[in-house]
Amino acid sequence: MNRDEAYNFAYLDENTKRMIRRALLKAVAIPGHQVPFGAREMPLPYGWGTGGIQVTAAVLGAGDVLKVIDQGADDTTNAVSIRRFFNRVAGVETTTHTGDATIIQTRHRIPEAALTEAQILVYQVPMPEPLFRLEPRLAETKRMHALADYGLMHVKLYEDIARHGHIATSYSYPVMVDGRYLMSPSPIPAFDNPKMDRMPALQLFGAGREKRIYAVPPYTEVRSLDFEDHPFRPHRANASCELCGSRSSYLDEVVTDDRGGRMFVCSDTDYCETRQEDQQTENAKGEAA
Amino acid sequence: MMRPGFADPVQDAQSCFRAVLEALSRPGRVQTLASGLTPPAPLHPATAAVLLTLADAETPLHHDAGAEADAWLRFHCGCPMTAAGSAAFVLAVTPPPALATLQAGTDEEPERGATLVIQVEALEAGSGWRLRGPGIEAEHRLAVRGLPDGFLADRAARRGLFPRGVDVILCAGDRIAALPRTTLIEEG
């Protein structure tokens, strides 16, 4: 515990936490529905996950263990800043190990390791409205959600198919939650969408600039929109990780030198490092035997 | 003399909130609140803790818990008192009002549906009702003692209104269980 006593626990004042907590409960009660909340100014700029930070701050307790990832990595500036922030204002333990975390705040990925009932996944959301590119008028998108009138999104996806032969959306691929609400999964790769379906962990989403909170309760159906003749197929580079050999994880292509050298590595650094450590342990055992 | 609220308002509200969040996320699972509260009769500790955790000046409250509880809730939550039909939180320690008389929100703003806190005699997981829906892997069982007979029928009759609806938090002693509007309930 090295909490900075100059701040209220987890930075937010108690009135703000109560307001966010009420919004979270209604979000859980109406899966996939965007609940407005009175977002507060945070000591980090928009785009740094102020919505996710406010959700985490309202949920977090002294006994929690927090993990923060950005594009799958624990060591980016964004992830490190958020982890330091909560260590300072809440004194909570932090970790990079997915399995040790009780709360995981994420930007752009879902961990490869299956999450459990004892965990909460908090997504940072830049744009909560899945229809915003198709219908910029807020009043109109509210009406569409009220009526579950999502024909516009189907038309858009079908135009994708007509133009590209497949659905060209590879990030923020829209999902239906519990068969009722169209929801943006945040800018995670479509590869991660199936992990949301019937996940044992509670999933919470915070959009700071747009002042919206939404949620997917545990074990809730999350289905990526598709068509019978064009079923949803999450894309993954056809390669294995150069570091751990995984053929099932989501890969990033990284540049290795200034002569155009490239390689594929796991985007989830904890998953990759854990696999490498396990392999070293196995090798050591093999040599000892 | 006024009985006290949370001994540690920040940490106690946080731990109670997590229990309420867990209850609504996993309908029918019974959660225990370590609130340390000794509220005035007829309030049970869990009932008082739920309201202390969630209600404030922004949330009009309606209750049937009598004068002493009224003074305690006004003092510690600071919430304005109102008629059942305009309340964000409705507390029932006697048979609850018909759901049709409470705020259900609108199709565009279903989050305006009320939260109905019902104090009952006992909550026990593992037997009784069969619950299905979001938050439930296969089936949760919940036995509730102290609800009026018509409650399930009243609730079931309003299911077609979804996404509008009322979310229910059941409290007994230091325990709670929740029934968000999405939960389907069959008698055991």
Ligand SMILES: [Zn+2]
């Ligand atoms: Zn790897």
